[in-house]
Amino acid sequence: MTDSPASSLLITNIGELMTQDPARGADGVLRDAAVVLEGERIAWLGTAAEAPAADAVHDAGGRAVLPGWVDSHTHLVFAGDRTAEFEARMAGQSYQAGGIAVTVKATRAADDYELTRLLLARAAEAAAGGTTYLETKTGYGLDVEQEARSARIASTVADQVTFLGAHLVPAGVDADAYTDLVCGDMLSAVRAYVQWADVFCERGAFTEEQSRRVLTACRDAGLGLRVHGNQLGEGPGVALAVEFGAASVDHVNYLSDTDVELLAGTWAGWDAGAGTGRRGTVATCLPACDLSTRQPLAPGRRLLDAGVEIALASNCNPGTSYTSSMNYCVTTAVLQMGLSVHEAVRAATYGGALALGVHTGTDADGERAVGSIAVGHRADLHLLNAPSATHLAYRPGMPLTAAVWRAGKQVA
Numbered sequence: 321m322t323d324s325p326a327s328s329l330l331i332t333n334i335g336e337l338m339t340q341d342p343a344r345g346a347d348g349v350l351r352d353a354a355v356v357l358e359g360e361r362i363a364w365l366g367t368a369a370e371a372p373a374a375d376a377v378h379d380a381g382g383r384a385v386l387p388g389w390v391d392s393h394t395h396l397v398f399a400g401d402r403t404a405e406f407e408a409r410m411a412g413q414s415y416q417a418g419g420i421a422v423t424v425k426a427t428r429a430a431d432d433y434e435l436t437r438l439l440l441a442r443a444a445e446a447a448a449g450g451t452t453y454l455e456t457k458t459g460y461g462l463d464v465e466q467e468a469r470s471a472r473i474a475s476t477v478a479d480q481v482t483f484l485g486a487h488l489v490p491a492g493v494d495a496d497a498y499t500d501l502v503c504g505d506m507l508s509a510v511r512a513y514v515q516w517a518d519v520f521c522e523r524g525a526f527t528e529e530q531s532r533r534v535l536t537a538c539r540d541a542g543l544g545l546r547v548h549g550n551q552l553g554e555g556p557g558v559a560l561a562v563e564f565g566a567a568s569v570d571h572v573n574y575l576s577d578t579d580v581e582l583l584a585g586t587w588a589g590w591d592a593g594a595g596t597g598r599r600g601t602v603a604t605c606l607p608a609c610d611l612s613t614r615q616p617l618a619p620g621r622r623l624l625d626a627g628v629e630i631a632l633a634s635n636c637n638p639g640t641s642y643t644s645s646m647n648y649c650v651t652t653a654v655l656q657m658g659l660s661v662h663e664a665v666r667a668a669t670y671g672g673a674l675a676l677g678v679h680t681g682t683d684a685d686g687e688r689a690v691g692s693i694a695v696g697h698r699a700d701l702h703l704l705n706a707p708s709a710t711h712l713a714y715r716p717g718m719p720l721t722a723a724v725w726r727a728g729k730q731v732a
């Protein structure tokens with residue numbers, strides 16, 4: 321059952337409130353805590369004994385509350401299914417970028433109503449799993465009209481939208497001519513609907529030179545930049561992302577020492593403890609994708625130890641990662657990537673917000689910071705069916721999401 325919207329809501333009797341607010345120091349955890357939501361924002365937090373009165377009360381029953389997940393990398397605007405490709409992969413075939421074409425065909429064939437319905441269902445599934453802030457991408461249209469349609473539909477559902485016309489060169493099309501199209505008419509057609517641009521810089525997708533052209537054109541058009549890089553082997557993706565000052569480079573499975581040094585260099589002016597200073601390029605790790613493609617897990621531990629800020633995201637898409645479960649990503653990061661629970665939750669909340677530039681302050685639209693629990697931030701909260709966040713790793717696969725508030729409204 322969902323609460324009806326109240327002007328203020330006190331969530332009290334919280335056993336562990338993991339704020340992920342850097343201003344509270346390395347731990348940022350409050351015990352026996354309470355939070356007051358007022359409209360869309362967090363109005364107060366502190367110990368339950370000191371909580372002010374509110375219009376309504378929700379008893380957390382001693383359970384844990386975290387910031388809602390910030391899923392900073394998804395591809396949710398698609399139709400069709402790639403089960404056969406997944407089965408072939410489980411039987412030993414390797415992932416090839418060319419599989420994207422199967423989804424492009426199905427997506428082009430779906431009408432607006434169907435594509436919107438599918439996207440809404442996926443966004444609802446993500447919210448039910450604790451995701452309160454969602455980025456999604458185009459990239460299954462791959463012509464001017466279809467990319468613009470994907471961007472328009474995505475913008476009606478997702479919090480932020482990324483233009484990924486440079487996902488794959490369609491069969492039978494000259495790669496350089498297609499790159500020109502991405503940088504020209506396609507970019508103009510999507511521009512009104514997107515905040516970011518991305519390029520799949522990988523063998524079988526876009527070369528370094530083509531990626532550079534896409535990033536230059538999109539930067540000149542005023543878009544923030546992100547890169548799909550170093551997913552299937554070492555390559556120029558990370559270096560390009562750093563050169564262009566991209567907000568994030570995603571996948572990062574195969575990193576040279578130089579790649580790690582380059583990423584770490586972007587964070588030289590950042591105080592991770594305080595969450596202040598000059599933001600660098602986030603390394604976004606996608607563990608569900610790594611498992612589904614049987615790639616080595618991204619070296620999250622190595623990146624953190626080098627001083628790189630990381631994010632965890634689902635990469636929900638029909639080819640390499642058909643799940644939006646951020647609980648699963650966090651579980652995997654702890655059990656298999658060597659992150660502590662606190663580090664994994666941070667990467668899936670504050671880290672995602674950093675990767676999308678919404679970790680602090682307000683943006684031009686007056687949107688509030690997400691990914692951490694602090695006064696004035698958007699009231700995005702995830703109540704676990706467990707006394708602590710540790711249970712996400714301790715009880716893998718269990719249904720631990722008890723309730724979710726997005727912008728102050730209970731959505732699960």
Ligand SMILES: N=CN[C@@H](CCC(=O)O)C(=O)O
Nearest residue numbers: 419420520548635637639640
């Ligand atoms: N790597 C490129 N793009 C997606 C996969 C897209 C697909 O295979 O449909 C990814 O992030 O894994």
Ligand SMILES: [Zn+2]
Nearest residue numbers: 393395548635
């Ligand atoms: Zn992706």
